Amino acid sequence: LSSLPPGVNRKDFQDAIAQFQAAVGKEWVFTSDEDIDLYRDSYSPFWNEPEDPVPSAALAPDGVEQVQQIVRIANKYKIPLWTVSTGKNLAYGGSAPRLSGSVVLDLKRMNRILEVNDRNHYALVEPGVSYFDLYRYT
Amino acid sequence: MRQCSRRIFLKCGLGAYSASALIPPLSARPVMPYYKAVFDERFEEARAFATQATARVTPTVTIRGDVTNLFFNDLDLRWKLGPVWLIGFTTSASLFCLQLLARDRGMRLRFCRTKPNMKAVLCVLDGASPRDRMRMHLPSSDPSDLILWIIAPSIRASENEIAIV
DSSP states (O other), X not given: OOOOOTTOOHXXXXXXXXXXHHHHOGGGEEOXXXXXXXXXXXXXXXXXXXXXXXXXXXXXXXXXXXXXXXXXXXXXHTOOEEEESSOOOGGXXXXXXXXXXXXXXXXXXXXXXXXXXTTTTEEEEOTTOOHHXXXXXX | OOOOOHHHHHHHHHHXXXXXXXXXXXXXXXXXXXXXXXXXXXXXXXXXXXXXXXXXXXXXXXXXXXXXXXXXXXXXXXXXTOOOEEEEEEEHHHHHHHHHHHHTTTEEEEEEEESOOHHHHHHHHTTOOOOOOOOOOOOOSSTTOEEEEEEEEOHHHHHHOOOOO
């Protein structure tokens, strides 16, 4: 189901995956078909056709430092990243990458509400915070 | 072979009686560890499903199409503790939303059947473990189609963190 990132051979990709696993933990690197399926466009008119964009893997870091490590590894192997916060914007492709073979950087675990400032009317949140999370918090 | 004395006979009889008093009859026992059985009360078939679920000691929860309250006041809080088994009889539109919300908490759609008959519903409620590994379920062409479904911890989650219901 999944495809390799464009221009990256299998060995390099496997090396990169091993390094991603070391960076974020094995359980947060998704490569199985069952997991990859969740990072596809549910409404794609090209479902299961060659034009249907399918990621090569997905990663779910839990903090800024892990994101930095991921970007360094991706840059080393020239692997394209596709970033999503929760990936629920279904009408715009959900969490599916634009370019087949990209690695999806899923920020759903970064869901901390850092500050809600009543006086100046702003909230500082991590990218995985949903409207429901913020509503419950306030 | 030693004969059974009257004392032993009475002891065994009392033991069996005590055990049967502690164990509820088969029909009243939960056969699967479902956290909740979700049903759409607008549909007669879904209400019948809920009746059968209740008879099997599975807690039921009602929706009317919209899953917002169910998610916000119940599932979201429960899922923060870990993935659980859910069974439901809802429209495909409701299932689609629940499935999307569940997948980020380590759960997957394990089974779904459109417009099942009551025999199939009873089989699933009684623990016939469907082995269909479902791919991402798309809303059917008619979003009001009734679907029997099971959302369960993913294999990955099952290995690590299935919560006690």
